Amino acid sequence: MTTTIPRSETGSENTRDPRVRVRKLLDQDSVEELRPADDSGAYAVRGQITGLPVVVYCSDATTMGGAMGTAGCDHIVAAIDTAVRERCPVIGLWHSGGARLGEGVQALDGVGRVFAAMVRASGKVPQISVVLGPAAGGAAYGPALTDIVVMAPEARVFVTGPDVVRSVTGQAVDMVTLGGPELHGKDSGVMHVAADDEADAYLRTRRLTGLLAGAGDIDLDLLPEHGPDLRALLPDEARRAYDIRSVVHEMLDPTISPDAELRSSFEELQPRWGPSMVVGLGRLAGGTVGVVANNPLRLAGCLDSVSAEKAARFIRMCDSFGIPLVVLVDVPGYLPGLGQERGGVVRRGAKLLHAFAEATVPRVTLVLRKAYGGAYVAMNSRALGATAVFAWPQAEVAVMSAQAAVGILHRRQLAAAAEDEREALHDRLAAEHARAVGGVDRAVAIGVVDEVIDPASTQRRLAAALAAAIATRGGNSAGRHGNIPL
Numbered sequence: 001m002t003t004t005i006p007r008s009e010t011g012s013e014n015t016r017d018p019r020v021r022v023r024k025l026l027d028q029d030s031v032e033e034l035r036p037a038d039d040s041g042a043y044a045v046r047g048q049i050t051g052l053p054v055v056v057y058c059s060d061a062t063t064m065g066g067a068m069g070t071a072g073c074d075h076i077v078a079a080i081d082t083a084v085r086e087r088c089p090v091i092g093l094w095h096s097g098g099a100r101l102g103e104g105v106q107a108l109d110g111v112g113r114v115f116a117a118m119v120r121a122s123g124k125v126p127q128i129s130v131v132l133g134p135a136a137g138g139a140a141y142g143p144a145l146t147d148i149v150v151m152a153p154e155a156r157v158f159v160t161g162p163d164v165v166r167s168v169t170g171q172a173v174d175m176v177t178l179g180g181p182e183l184h185g186k187d188s189g190v191m192h193v194a195a196d197d198e199a200d201a202y203l204r205t206r207r208l209t210g211l212l213a214g215a216g217d218i219d220l221d222l223l224p225e226h227g228p229d230l231r232a233l234l235p236d237e238a239r240r241a242y243d244i245r246s247v248v249h250e251m252l253d254p255t256i257s258p259d260a261e262l263r264s265s266f267e268e269l270q271p272r273w274g275p276s277m278v279v280g281l282g283r284l285a286g287g288t289v290g291v292v293a294n295n296p297l298r299l300a301g302c303l304d305s306v307s308a309e310k311a312a313r314f315i316r317m318c319d320s321f322g323i324p325l326v327v328l329v330d331v332p333g334y335l336p337g338l339g340q341e342r343g344g345v346v347r348r349g350a351k352l353l354h355a356f357a358e359a360t361v362p363r364v365t366l367v368l369r370k371a372y373g374g375a376y377v378a379m380n381s382r383a384l385g386a387t388a389v390f391a392w393p394q395a396e397v398a399v400m401s402a403q404a405a406v407g408i409l410h411r412r413q414l415a416a417a418a419e420d421e422r423e424a425l426h427d428r429l430a431a432e433h434a435r436a437v438g439g440v441d442r443a444v445a446i447g448v449v450d451e452v453i454d455p456a457s458t459q460r461r462l463a464a465a466l467a468a469a470i471a472t473r474g475g476n477s478a479g480r481h482g483n484i485p486l
């Protein structure tokens, strides 16, 4: 069933009209209404994104600011259930003041049924939310229950709006400060993707849908025999910071952008929240992979409570949908300190251990420079069930750096040394320690690193290890769990 959209007297379309919005998201002429538009506050359709079937529901911001009543909630529940039955992604376009105030508890019950439908669908079909305007109360928790939240610049996500905040707390705060993309991108972690405008929100959603629902297969023939020397992107000095995203972009397949330029296929999620860890989806040898990578540019790449939690949720999402993982490791350890302990680094760090150990998708690790201590274990180590663990030459795998280790082991000897000899002694002891403990060679000898690889063969080796694991299993085995918003 298709539809004509009423126009205003000036002939222009109402940009808040849900029929206008879904048409902008979907492939041309692919829209099929699940129900005709009505005054329920919600609208739902089937359609296609680059030929892939999807279901879309959309707040009707032309009626009571898109507030959710029983009938509108029924439409959303039916849309989500349809997507689960038809095993296709479901996308929600949100612009809503939450539960319809005039309907009282009936509206609350409707919103609760929407939440329950989202949880039933969790881990079964990808759920993407695109927030285009205010999303209050139930319309805030709705997106938060889904896998990926894209926010347009006008998006405002909050439990209660500024008026309620003022009357209850006396605090005067505007809508942008309370729930705009800045807050949710940097502080709360609710937002995965910040779009430049509404059109960009649709574009980013189309790309993510393609990566999640059109994962394709890894085809080694798509890779050059000799790939780029990815190690050349790292600084010469082992302790210097660099942005791991340059390695990720170069490692993944390029893609043609709408302006016909080649760009990386990498779609980073939550870039400003927990930035010492980079997570996102992209293509390697044609197949979708999830990338989890320490970023030495931020906090020297240390794991902290937020970055561990961010990675844990991403790993579980990929595992739910059978997306294999590439894990790039360059980590000096967990960030130490009172702030981290207070912030729950033990509890939240445990989520990362659980997520990797539980994941049944193929997951390959590469140690670029160093992997120390508990962070070595947490970053998809052999002990947690990694499919394969590779390292670049000169990578260090140890409990801590040799310099730090001798500072503890030879504390008294160093303290007793003359001040002008101490540094040289420290260096000598560190070199001896590194030789004795064995570094990456010892890691290979005991089987926790499979092989030291040529950096120029990185793409091919990672892709081949994932492809071999997929072939052995007869396909990508997705984890049987939902994607709880950790």
Ligand SMILES: CCC(=O)SCCNC(=O)CCNC(=O)[C@H](O)C(C)(C)COP(=O)(O)OP(=O)(O)OC[C@H]1O[C@@H](n2cnc3c(N)ncnc32)[C@H](O)[C@@H]1OP(=O)(O)O
Pocket (backbone or CB within 6 Å): 063, 064, 065, 066, 067, 068, 096, 097, 098, 099, 100, 101, 102, 108, 111, 134, 135, 136, 137, 138, 139, 159, 160, 161, 162, 163, 164, 175
């Ligand atoms: C599950 C629990 C829940 O969901 S409880 C939800 C409770 N909801 C809220 O506290 C939010 C109430 N609404 C607001 O604070 C504002 O409308 C927000 C969302 C901030 C949007 O502001 P603004 O962009 O200025 O739009 P607006 O206020 O002009 O609203 C447009 C029209 O929509 C209406 N509207 C809004 N929210 C509701 C609602 N929850 N129930 C019924 N109607 C609602 C407004 O009254 C307004 O109507 P009108 O155009 O003046 O006729």
